[in-house]
Structures are given as C-alpha cells and as structure tokens.
Amino acid sequence: MSGESLSLAMPTASPHAHAGGSVTRVMARVMLALLPATLYGFWLYGWPAFHLFMFTIMFALFGEAFALRLMRRPAMPVLLDGSALLTGWLLALSLPPWAPWWIGAVGGLFATLVAKQLFGGLGQNLFNPAMVARVALLISFPVPMTLWIAPLPLGSVGAPGFVAGLQITLAAANTVPQLDAVASASLLGFAKTELSRGIDLLHAAANAPVLSWVGARAGSLGETAALLIAGGGVALILMGIISWHIPVAMLAGIALPAFIGHAVDPARYLDVATHLLSGAAMLCAFFIATDYVTSPNTRLGQLVFGMGCGLLTWLIRTYGGYPEGVAFAVLLMNALTPAIDRLVKPRIYGRDRKGKPLEPPEAAT
Amino acid sequence: MGLIEKVFSLLGPAIHTDWGVHPADRKRPAADSPVRGLPLPERLHVPLQQHIGAAARPIMLVGQTVLKGQLIAEAQGATSAAVHAPTSGIVTAIGDISAPHPSGLSFSAVTIESDGADRWADTGASVDPFSLPPQEIARRVAAAGVVGLGGATFPSALKLGLGLRAKIHTLILNGGECEPYLSCDDRLMRDCATEIVDGIRIMLHATGATRALVGIEDNKPEAIASMTAAAHDFPDIKVRSVPARYPMGSEKHLFSELTGQEVPADGRTTDLGALVHNVGTAWAVHEALRQGRPLVERLVTLNGGALERPGNIRVPIGTLVEDVLAFAGLRSEPARLVMGGPMMGNRLPHARVPVVKGTSGILALTAAEAASLEPGPCIRCSTCVRACPVGLLPLEMSARIGVDDLNGAVALGLKDCIACGCCSYVCPSRIPLVHYFNHAKGELAAQGRAQLRNEAAKRLAAARIERLAREAQEKTAAAARRKAERAAQKAAEKAAAEAAQQAAQPAAEETTT
Numbered sequence: 001m002s003g004e005s006l007s008l009a010m011p012t013a014s015p016h017a018h019a020g021g022s023v024t025r026v027m028a029r030v031m032l033a034l035l036p037a038t039l040y041g042f043w044l045y046g047w048p049a050f051h052l053f054m055f056t057i058m059f060a061l062f063g064e065a066f067a068l069r070l071m072r073r074p075a076m077p078v079l080l081d082g083s084a085l086l087t088g089w090l091l092a093l094s095l096p097p098w099a100p101w102w103i104g105a106v107g108g109l110f111a112t113l114v115a116k117q118l119f120g121g122l123g124q125n126l127f128n129p130a131m132v133a134r135v136a137l138l139i140s141f142p143v144p145m146t147l148w149i150a151p152l153p154l155g156s157v158g159a160p161g162f163v164a165g166l167q168i169t170l171a172a173a174n175t176v177p178q179l180d181a182v183a184s185a186s187l188l189g190f191a192k193t194e195l196s197r198g199i200d201l202l203h204a205a206a207n208a209p210v211l212s213w214v215g216a217r218a219g220s221l222g223e224t225a226a227l228l229i230a231g232g233g234v235a236l237i238l239m240g241i242i243s244w245h246i247p248v249a250m251l252a253g254i255a256l257p258a259f260i261g262h263a264v265d266p267a268r269y270l271d272v273a274t275h276l277l278s279g280a281a282m283l284c285a286f287f288i289a290t291d292y293v294t295s296p297n298t299r300l301g302q303l304v305f306g307m308g309c310g311l312l313t314w315l316i317r318t319y320g321g322y323p324e325g326v327a328f329a330v331l332l333m334n335a336l337t338p339a340i341d342r343l344v345k346p347r348i349y350g351r352d353r354k355g356k357p358l359e360p361p362e363a364a365t
Numbered sequence: 366m367g368l369i370e371k372v373f374s375l376l377g378p379a380i381h382t383d384w385g386v387h388p389a390d391r392k393r394p395a396a397d398s399p400v401r402g403l404p405l406p407e408r409l410h411v412p413l414q415q416h417i418g419a420a421a422r423p424i425m426l427v428g429q430t431v432l433k434g435q436l437i438a439e440a441q442g443a444t445s446a447a448v449h450a451p452t453s454g455i456v457t458a459i460g461d462i463s464a465p466h467p468s469g470l471s472f473s474a475v476t477i478e479s480d481g482a483d484r485w486a487d488t489g490a491s492v493d494p495f496s497l498p499p500q501e502i503a504r505r506v507a508a509a510g511v512v513g514l515g516g517a518t519f520p521s522a523l524k525l526g527l528g529l530r531a532k533i534h535t536l537i538l539n540g541g542e543c544e545p546y547l548s549c550d551d552r553l554m555r556d557c558a559t560e561i562v563d564g565i566r567i568m569l570h571a572t573g574a575t576r577a578l579v580g581i582e583d584n585k586p587e588a589i590a591s592m593t594a595a596a597h598d599f600p601d602i603k604v605r606s607v608p609a610r611y612p613m614g615s616e617k618h619l620f621s622e623l624t625g626q627e628v629p630a631d632g633r634t635t636d637l638g639a640l641v642h643n644v645g646t647a648w649a650v651h652e653a654l655r656q657g658r659p660l661v662e663r664l665v666t667l668n669g670g671a672l673e674r675p676g677n678i679r680v681p682i683g684t685l686v687e688d689v690l691a692f693a694g695l696r697s698e699p700a701r702l703v704m705g706g707p708m709m710g711n712r713l714p715h716a717r718v719p720v721v722k723g724t725s726g727i728l729a730l731t732a733a734e735a736a737s738l739e740p741g742p743c744i745r746c747s748t749c750v751r752a753c754p755v756g757l758l759p760l761e762m763s764a765r766i767g768v769d770d771l772n773g774a775v776a777l778g779l780k781d782c783i784a785c786g787c788c789s790y791v792c793p794s795r796i797p798l799v800h801y802f803n804h805a806k807g808e809l810a811a812q813g814r815a816q817l818r819n820e821a822a823k824r825l826a827a828a829r830i831e832r833l834a835r836e837a838q839e840k841t842a843a844a845a846r847r848k849a850e851r852a853a854q855k856a857a858e859k860a861a862a863e864a865a866q867q868a869a870q871p872a873a874e875e876t877t878t
Contacts, residue, residue, distance in 0.1 A: 013467070013800035015786035016728070017388055017545060017707040018736035021793040023744055081741065123742040297747030297760065346756040348778045349617065350630035355778070357630040360637060 023122075027082030029241050033232035034089060034287065040228055041097065041221030044151045047165025049097035049221060052104045055169065056095065059108030060088025067117035083122050084112050090130040090287060093222030094280055094327070095137075098149050101169045103141060107133040127334045128294045131327045138327070148186045148218040186218050187278045191270055192323040222283035226276070233286025242290040245299050246306040250285040251276060253310015261318065269318065279324040281313065288326075294334040301337075301344035308333045384754040385610045385618075386787045388545045388708070390584055395668045395675040396548030400556060402679045403692055405483055409451050409683035410462045410474040411437065415721040416512040417519045418444030423475055425456045432486035434659050437475050440507065446520045446722075447510040450477055451661040451681035453484040462719060465686070465704045469714030474683070488657030494567045499529055502571040502654065509653030510660050510722075514645030515539055515550075515614065516705060518723040521646050528572030528640045535639040536574040537623060538565060538647060540581040540588065541607065541614030544706025547726045549664040550644050552677040554581065554588035557648055558595035564647030565602055567654050572640055577602045578623045579644065584609040611708060612754055612785040616641045630781060665689065666726035670734050671699035680720050686727055687716035699729035707734075708786045741794040749788035749798060755781050759788035759798045766805045771812075774805055782806070 042050045064084035068075040078084075088108050095103060111133035119125040138145045152159045160168055222229060236242045254275050261269030275281065280288070289295060289309045296305050309329045316325025347353050414420040421438035431437060431450040438448040454477045461471035494502060507522030528536075538561075542550040554561060565577050579596070581589050583606045596602040607613055607622050617628045620639055628634055634641055645663070652658045661682055668675045673694030680689055686702065702713040704724055720727075749759035757778045765773035779802060788798040 012701065012712050012735075013797055013803070014703075014710055014712070015708045015790050015799070016701060016703050016710065016712065016730060016735050017790060018795065019386065019388070019791045021748075021791070022795070023741055023793050026744075026746070026793055083744075121742060123744045292744050292746040297745060297750050297758065299751075341761075345758065346750060346753075348630065348757060348781050349621075349755045350628050350632065350781065351778075357632065358627060360629050360632060361626065 023081045023083070026241055027086050029239055030086055030236065030287065031082065031089060033236045033241075034093070034229075035232075037225040037228035037232060038089070038093065038221060040225045041093070043154050044224060045097035045149065045221065046152055046154050046159045047162050048160060048168040051166050051169035052095060052097060052099055052101065053089075053092040053221070055101045056092035056104035056108045057085060057088035059105040060084050060091065060112045061108075063109040063112035064117060067113050067121075078122070081122065084116075087111050087116065087129045090222075090283075091133050093283060094130065094134050094220050096145060096148050097221055098168060099144050099147070103137060103144055106140075107137050110136050123293050125293060126338075127331050128288055128291050131288060131330050131334075134327045135331060138322075146189065148189070148220075150218050151224070186223070186323070187274060188270075188317060188323040191274075195268070219278075220280065222287075223278065223280055226278075226282040229282040229286060233282070236286065236290075242286070243299065243302065245302040246290045246295060246309075247285040249303045249306025250289050250310040250313075251281070253307040253312075254281055254314050255310075257311065257314045257318075261314075275314065275317070279313075279317070280326045284309065284313075284326045284330055289330050289333070294337060296337050296340045296344065298341070298344050298346055301340045304340055304344065305333050305337065308336065383751065384756070385612060385785075386752050386790055387609070388611055388790065390545045390609070391668070392546065392548045392551065392584070395546070395666060395677065396551050396585075398674075398676040400552055400664065400677045400679060403681070403684060403689060405452060405479050405481065405681070406684050406688045407479055408457075408685075409454075409477045409479065409681055410685065410719045411448055411451060411477065411683035412462070412464070412472055412474040412719055412721055413438050413448060414464075414472050415448065415518060415682070415723065416446040417517065418442065418446070420473065421445060421448045423459050423473075425459070425475060427456055427458060429456050430454070430480075431456060431477060432484050434488060434661055435486040436508075436659075437477075440510075440520075444520060444523060446512050446518075447508060447659070448475070449510055449659040449661050450475075450486075451683050452477065452479045453482050454479040463714060463717060465711060465713055465718040465721060465724070467712045467714060474719060477683070485658075491655060491657065494654040495570055499571045499573065500526075502567060503529075506571070506650055506653055509649070509658070511646065511649045511653055512660070512722050513643055514649060514663065514722065514725070515643035516709070516723050516725055518721075521642065521650065524640060524642065525568065525571045527635060528574065531635040531638075531640075533572045533574045533635065533638055533640045534576070535624070536565065536569055536572060536577040537620055537634070537639050537641040538577060538579040538644050539614055539616070539619055539641055540579055540585075540592070540644040541619050542585070543582060543609070543611045543614040544708050544710070544725075545611070546668040546728055547666045547706045548668075549666045549677050549725050551585045551588045552666075553648055553664055554585070554644055555591050558588075558591040560651045561592070561644050561647045562595040562599065562602060563655065564649070564651035565596075566599060567650055568642060568647060569601065574640065575601060579604045580607045580613075580619045580623050581605070582607055582609040582613055611787065612783070615754065615783055615785060617783075618754055660722055663720075663722060663724065665720060665724055667693045667729075668726060669699065669703075669729040670731035671695055671697050671729035680724075682720060682722060684720045685716065686713060686718050686720065689720065689727055690716055690729060693729075695729065697731065700732035701728075701730045701735040703728040703730060708790065709784065736790075736795070740796045743794055743796060746793060748791045748793065752787040752791045754785060754787060755783060757782060759802075762805075763796060763798050763801045766801045771805050771809055774802075775809070779805055779809075 061079060061084050065075040065079060068078055091107050091111050111129040115127060115129035115132035116125045233247055237244050255272045258272045258275040262271045289306060296302050312329035312332055313325045316322060316328055351357055413423060419442040422441045423438045425437045432453045433450055435450045436447055437450050440447045456475060457478045458476040462474045463469050464472045503522045503525040506525060511521040512518040513521060540550055540554055569577055579592055589604060589606050593604045596604050605623055613619060616634060620634045620641060621627055626637055628637060649660050662679055664677050665680045666677050667689060673696045702716060703710040704713055704727055705711060706726060707728060743760050745760060747760060753759055762774045762777050762779055782802045784799055784803055786799045792798060
C-alpha cells in the first residue's frame, strides 16, 4: 500500500466516526412534518394560499442569497441547508392565506435578510426570523394581516382556479370586493371584538365562528389544521428532531391559566380548547418555539422557556391589544433565552450546580 | 439566583442520566473469529517511549544479540517503563522511526532483526506471588515493563504502589471496551479469563484492596459468561454487566456506574478508595508474575471495511502496521488508518509506524466509514449538550474558543472535558468540537509553560538588578571606606608631622633663647 497518498491527505482529528445527522436532514424532516398541514391548508383555502406560499418562500430564499452575495460568500451551499426555505415556509403558514403577494415578499425578505443574515446568518440570530417577520408585517400592515377568509376548498363552488388565484394574490386592489365576499373573523379576533364591545362571551357564543376540530374555519394555514400540525410535531418528537419539553410546557402554559380563567368566569375567559386550537398555538409550540437557534439548550431551560411562551401567549390574548399573541410571546422569550442559558446549566460531573468540586465522602465504605 | 439554584437542586443531584452516545459498535464479526498469531516479522522497531512519562534509556549496543524478553531499555526517572526485546535476534540500529501519531513526528526505537528462533531469555524460577510482599509485586510488574493496556499506558507498577499508599479498598477492572470496532479486551476475556482472574488476585494482593469489581458492557455476553465462570471460586471478585454506552470505559464513568459514587472534580478514584485497571493489564500482571514474562506482545484488533480478514491478532511490540495490514489483507485502499478506536484513536500518517504497548486496535476505514468533516455553522441544536458525559456545554465552549476566549471556555468547564469525542460524533453541523477543546487545552498548557518561563525570567532579572545594586552599593561603601581610611591616614600623618614639628619647635626656641 502507498504511504504517500495517505500522508498527503488533510490532517484529521478523532473521532473518526459520525452519527450521520446533518443540518439539511434536520430541516428536511421538519418540512416533511409540516407537509400534511400545508397540503390540507392549500386544499382548504385554494390556489391563492398556494401562490402566497410560493412567493413567501421565493423571497425568503432570495433574501438569503442576496445577503450572502453581498458578503461575497457562495450562496448555494447555504441555500441547500434548507434553513431559509423552512423560515419562508413557517412564515407563509402564519399569514392570512389570501394576503397579497407583497405581504409574502416583504415578509420573506425581512425574515432572511434582516432577522437572520444581519445577525450573522444561521445560528447567530437572537430572534426567530419567521416570527420577527410576522410581527413586522402585523405592525406595518395591520389591515391585510388581519383579513381572514372563510374556507373555500378547492373544487367547491366559487373557489378560484389557478389563474384566478394568481390574480387574487398578485392584484390585491381588484380583489378586495371578492375578498369581502368571503372575509371572516378568526375566533380569537371575534372574541376580542365582542369583549371590547361589552358583550360577554356567553352571549356572543351564538354568533361565534364554530371551533372546528378539523380546521374548517377562518385562519392561517398553520392555524386551521391544528391537529395535523400537532401530528407533525409528535412525529418530530418521535424522530428525535425535537424534544417534548418546549411543546408540552408551552401548551401547558396556555392551558393552565385558560382552564382556571374559564372555570372562574366563562363570560370573560375563553376555554382551553379554543386557546389551544386557535391562532398559531400548535404551530408555535411544535415548530417555532422549538427552533434550535433561539431556544435554550438544556432540558430544564426549555421547560422554563416553553412555559414562558405559553403564559405570555395567554396574557397577550386575554389582556393585550392584539387578539393573537403567540408571535410576541415567542419573541419575548427569545430575548430571555441567553439569560435562561446563563442561569440553567447542566451540572458538571464531580461538581455541584455552582461549579464547586463535590466534597469527597468521609470514610467511604 | 440563589432561589433559582435552590429550585434546581431540588430537581435532583444527578446529571442527565442519558449521557453519552450509542455508536454502532461494529465489533462483530471480528470479535467472534478466533485469535490468530502474526507470523514473526523480519524486523521489529521497538520504541523507547511507549508509556506516559520519560522515555526508557537503551542499554544495548548495535550488533548485540538479544533473547526474547531481554531488557533492552531501562526505565528512567520516576514515571517511566522498561522495554524488552519482543523476539530473539540482533540489534541492528537504534534510531528514529515515525510515531503512531497524526503529526508523523519521529521518536527513538531499537531495531531488532529477528533470528527466526524466537528464543525466550531465562525467565527465572516461578514463585508463588502471594508469598511475596506487595512492594515486591509492584517491583516485578515494573521490571516487566507493564503499562496500562487500555490505551493511557500509565506505568502499572506506579499505580499499584499508589494503591498501597492511598488505602485502596476496591479494585475496578475495566472491561468496558466501549470504543466501537475494538474487541481485543473482549477476546482476551473470552479466551484468557482464568489468567485475568489470577492477575486480578495478584493485584488485590499488591494493593491491599478487599474486593474487585469487573465491569463489562452488556454487548459482550460471552466475555461476561467466561469471566463469571473464572471468578466463581473467588468471592472477592465480582463480575458486573454494565450498559453498553460510550464512554462507559472512561475511568470515572465506570467507577460511578459500579459504585454509585461520583469522583469530585480535580480528584481521582483513588480519593474514594478505588483503583481502576484495564483487564488486559491484569493479564499482563499474571504473565509477569507467574511466567516471569515481560510485556513484549499484545492482542490487537484489526478491523475496518477496507480489511479482507478482520479479527484479533497477537502482535509482537514493534511490528510495523504495514506488516499487520499485509497479514489481514487489504480489500481496498483504506481512506484512513487509525490506531485505537474510532472515537479517540489517532489517525496514522502512514503504515510504517510500530505497534506499541497501548495499541488496542488498527482500523483500516473506508471513505464511507471515516467521518468526513466539512463543518457548518452551529445551529445550537444542543445535541452535544445531551451527549456530553460530563455535563458540559460543548457548543458554548467552542464558541468561546472560536474567538480565542480561552478563559471563558475554562469558566464553562473546559478542564473537566475528558476528550471522549461524543460532541463531535453527534454534531449535525460536523463541527470538530473535541478537536477545538484539545487545541485549547494544549494552548492553555503552552500559556502556562510560557508564564512559568516568564516568571522565571522575571525572577532572574530581579535578582540581577538586586545583585547589581548590591554590588554598586558595596563598591561605593568600599570606596567611601578607602577614602575615609586614606583621610584618617592623612590626618594621622599630619598630626604626627605637627607633633614632630611641635616637638622640634621648643627645642629650637630653646636654642635660640
């Protein structure tokens, strides 16, 4: 055998084996878990939802590539890791399905260009890019961001075809009348409005949009199919991509105060099922709060983080100015993540929690 | 902060119990094929440095004939080990050869040309080791050049002596062999259980320990069965099955698994009355005491996808890796040669390096087996945090080291890192985390040495300044003294002259009057 060819190889340190995972594989599995809910959403809201989804993802990818180009770094390997695609995907799932194309475009660009690459790219961003973009859109364009539509499944009467759908997405101005025809309030939005009008929830219940377990109601793609989202999330837990700590803590963080509140005063506080199945609670609990980059890195820290996300969500929904608070809650907890990581560290072998060496046991057996 | 810590401490003292990783062990079929002996190579290159500590000093001259087992280099200094001839023949050179280290740097070795007879030197009459005092056992183990065969190659006699001083009550035998691919300890326990148990009994006698615990991973049921049978008649030797998990063979982790105790940081198992030895070392102790045979050969696992006939082979120390590979047959050109296991072993620069006492395995890995590292950015997935058997935050430490903040990494526990490689093994971004940590430790050691040097230089400089000042002071003092002396002398002379003058004056007056 020739020693030369080996000695010319790059020096390599141990270990000489690898478990086989890769960033691309992680991202691909997350997207796979999102696929059922996404396809269901396309069916439920028709072609405009699909077009908006494509626009959002394309601009998210473009923002990433553009930033890398500015830094004179090769864009292709970074795009192939799938993180920008996933960011665009998650953002698209949180938008009103018939929103105009520029909502997706601005959001996609903002997510990857500002919220991710300006911070240093993958792994460096403090806040979840999809949620930063969503909040930026919500604050900048409150009208299109809160214009929900009732489901109009593909193939049903009045559902726009591929081209008509594209027209809806592209030419927002002409479609407002059309949108008005199908516009509808989301459940959380309805509850907030009624309460602010002084009508309590018990009296409003008769007119309220039906809370549908199969998701046939107004909302974003990631909202209506709450059970499919949860199913995808459970699949991710089973695949070992995420752990149960953040989702369970976050859902518990919403459910506990909701349960207590509803038990005390059902006229003022929504019930647990409405809280858990509405808005982006499921999507956030399984897919957004669990974002590796912006969540704590110990199990205990993740429980604290998830619980915080849940509690803040309930607080904002119940007492805040917006009907939905998941995005704000996640961003606030993202800001706390470095602090949680500082406080919650694993105990080192042979040391106590403060890092002092353990006392040797006296008179060992 | 205090309150938060109190809440956390209520959550239990244990670190995460799911430490470590479960790599595919790939031990079979190599572990199941019977041990083969390597045909005697024509030439052996026996390194003088096969252990932790100072290199041995050669006592042979080129051209001398040696017998198998004859001392060719003696231990030098407190921490060192003797080296013996692995076969009979002629010493043809004492020179340099590439070390089995990625650097490919060379070290000294005695080259012996085999005479083909493989004749043993007179190994002396066998004595009953239990009639010998413990110190004598340690001395004979040292004379046989026995070092820790688990890979650390610490001179075993020193450890036995330490046992006597540190009041050891438990001897722990490491049969974990948690590294994937390796099966030499497994094979040894299956085939030589009686000899190992005898070695354990001798070590118990040498250390004064009252019990021995043999920890074997549960992926080696044959070894557990054979060791349990061999230890059956000795109630002070217990064979325990431990879960197969990397790095179970880490001294502190095996100790904790077997005793339920935790070794305090900066401490050793000996602080808790336990001494850990490898099972292979017990075999070597048996050979040294019962047969009078020094450590001149060892069992080496040959494994990896590039090999035709993987298995365990008895190899004389000093055999070139290329001879061993030729014996096992290469199926394809290996993408990487590794000495030791895949998790902590060293990549070999080429195959012309000798087998040493610490060589547990030689792996010829195909490109598909050898992990290729094209590191990407850390995505903070914290898989490394859960894999770390020590409870460190590898991702945070590597971020600190990346910006040269070594003290920050130390504050996060860099010095507690055991370099097992779990973090690198699981990292989806393929960041060579453990490589960073080893680099940082080396850097810190170098900084420490540089600081010592600086301090020594400073002390010398300060001493010089002080000496110069003292000399100058002495000089001026001496000058002042001389001046004073001169002045005094002058004054005395003057006084004498005046006195003489005065004495002369009255006389003159008398004469004038």
